[in-house]
Amino acid sequence: MSTAAPASDLGNLSHDLLDRVVEAPDEVALRRRVDGAWGEVTTREFHAQVVAAAKGLVAEGVQAGDRVAIVAKTRYEWTVLDYAIWWAGAVSVPVYETSSASQIAWILSDSGATHVFVETEEHRDRVEDARSEAPAVGRIRAIEDVLTALPAAGEDVDDATIDERLATLSSESIATLIYTSGTTGRPKGCELTHGNFRAELGGAIDVLPEMFAEPEASTLLFLPLAHVFARIIQIGAIRSGAVLGHTADIPDLVEHLGEFQPTFVLGVPRVFEKVFNSASAKAYAEGKGKIFDRAAQAAIAYSRATEDGGRAGLGLRLRHSLFDRLVYGKLRDALGGKARYAISGGAPLGDRLGHFYRGIGVIVLEGYGLTETTAALAANRVERQRMGTVGLPFPDTEVRVAEDGELLFRGPQVFGGYWNNPEATAQVLTEDGWFHTGDLGEIDDDGFIRITGRKKEIIVTAGGKNVSPSVLEDRVRAHPYVSQCLVVGDGKPFIGALVTIDQEHWEGSLDDEELREAVQGAIDEANTQVSRAESIRKFVILDEDWTEDNGYLTPSFKVKRPVVLRDFHDLVESLYVR
Structure with a gap:
């Protein structure tokens, strides 16, 4: 074992693992799927491999200070x-x-x-x-070499050399360059x-102890580790001692969740929509569609009735x-059977899905953040949850709404800038540290934040009506038959939509x-959320x-x-041809 300086003296992410090695060297830190079976890896073993x-x-x-690139799916290595x-x-x-x-x-x-x-020959x-x-x-090396050929190549490097490398890092050192996928x-x-990650995790673990700090806590990562959302969960699990697993086998995800049985999962709204829509489609195929619909309605009604300490009749x-x-247990089984909590990010979840999952016994906590903010700036808490919002700001995080409605944040998890791009940095980060998110939002009297749209995606119709497309798109996309929806109408006489199936x-x-x-029905339902001037009049599949x-x-x-x-x-243009 390396004889690095005490973790308390380090301002970098090695702190987390070194502390775990001291506190719980023989506890299971990760589980790794090999040849169809899940094997256990202790903290001591993981540290030795690192x-x-x-x-x-x-x-x-x-x-x-060198940059090392990783082109691979989510996996243990x-x-x-x-x-x-x-x-x-x-x-x-x-x-x-x-x-x-x-x-x-x-990149x-x-x-x-x-x-x-790299993972494949194509890569x-x-x-x-x-x-x-x-x-x-x-x-250029294969990622499989990380556990075999790479350690063999370093057999002559001593512990003191590694200790010296760790000593070069501080909280101000860059831990990673994550390239925004960008639209x-x-x-x-x-x-x-390193300081951005440590500040982010300090807030996350404090406000979400049910996720990371509960006995037997575990999660199975299936989102890309190239995304900051999965990355912060990875680091959070190592810091807190929650057992971490990996899979990139999405077709067999339900099987892997059933084997791993995580206590919490993370996903983007599309994942939660897919679980709901697949269950609905299966029920209808088995002639039990009406039962499923009534069960879904009951789950949503039950969640609404019990929100804020209320009691259902x-x-x-x-x-x-x-x-x-009859129904809810099978849906929980689709998430592994033991998941009581889930974290949703990346896009608005919507209160319908939020209430549905809460009603079946899985609390989905919606949060909000960006790559530039090391993931979450705000999140709902288990005991303080308000559907349709992205929750309350994390500790030491400030938020305000600019005159044009844009959300601005300042906090220790906000990045210092874009690599080799001071012009782009100046466009989003003020000299006193306020980050311009590009998202429009509002803050209610209790401090809960609601995202209302994208600043650059606001549609202005020919009649001068400002329309936020996300409200309509999220509702239409919730239909089982709909894959994607894009609302159009900038400079046009009315709002239209492109729909994929x-x-x-x-x-x-x-x-x-x-x-x-069916698509028209989804659009009619979405239109109930907006004024007539904002409603979708025509669409094309x-x-x-x-x-x-x-x-x-x-991605x-x-x-x-x-x-x-x-x-x-x-x-x-064809939508507007009479």
Whole structure:
């Protein structure tokens, strides 16, 4: 074991693991799936793997401050490598494994990465293609080497060398460069420091002890570790002692959740929508659709009635108890059976889904944050939850609403700037530390924050009406048949929409009148949330869904609005032809 300085003297993320090694060396820290079975990894074993991999990095020429890129799906070796990079005094640069060759070339070039770890031969080929644009790239290794060949390469590096590398890091040192996936333009590298992560986690663990600090706490990561949301959960689990697992096998996710049985999960709203819609579709296929609908209505009503300490009436309690035996238990099983809590981020969840999950016994806590803020700035708490909001600010985090309605935040988790891009930094970060989120919002009398739209996505109709598309899009997308919805109408006489279909749930023709009526029903329901001037008057169903592969979604499932509007310009215009 390395003889590094006491963790209390360190201002970097090694603090968390070194403290756990002292406090609970033989407790299970992670579980790793190998050959179809989950094996246990103790804190002591994980620490030894991290140090051994760090020695390998040093032996292969990684210097303090170097950038090391990771192009891989979420997996155990990703976490070992992340910590090993820090143990070597370096900076990790995550790259979405779905990134194109040009995207990889830009990130490697801009970051100046010297070493790259890849998962597949296709990844290796893309990195090789990028070498001409990223001359600093030296060694390219397979991520599987992290537990085998890499430690072997570092056998002659002593503990003192690793201790010296750790000593080069402070809370101000950059821990990672995370490139925003972005809906427009080239990704920008967010400089997130060790201090940013430590401040973020200090707040998260304090306000969400039910997640991280409960006995037997565990979570299975399935979102990309290239995203700051999954990354903060990874680091939080290591700090708190919650057992961490990984899977990127989304088709078998329900099976893996059932095997792992996490006590909490994290996801984006689309994940929670998919679970609900799949359960609904299965119920209808089995002739139990009406029962499912009544069960869903009862769950939502029960949650609403018991919010803020309220009590449901006797009839509702009886229905809720009946449906818990018939329906809700099966839905909880889809999340592994033991999950009492979930965290949702990345996009608005909506109060309908929030109440539904709370009603079936899984409290989904919606939060809000960005890559630039090291994940969450605010979140609902188990004991202080208000549906439809993103909760209360984290400790030591300030929030205010600008004159134009934009939300501004200031706090220790807010980044210091974009890598090699002072102009972009100046556009979002004031000299006194206020970060311009680009999101519109409001703060109620109790301090709860509500997101009302994107500043740059506000649609202004020909009649001068300002329309926030997200309110309508979220409602339409909630329908089981709908995959994506994009509201249009800037400078036009009325609001329209482009809709894509989730063909896992609709297997018929896209021209079917039943489908059109179902989408119209979803739009009619969404229109109840807005004024007539803001309502969707016409829509068109597209022949193909929007995905990350065809370039219309970011890796965090956000629609690239400018790209859609560019490629479907003629189709949008056709909505306004009389």
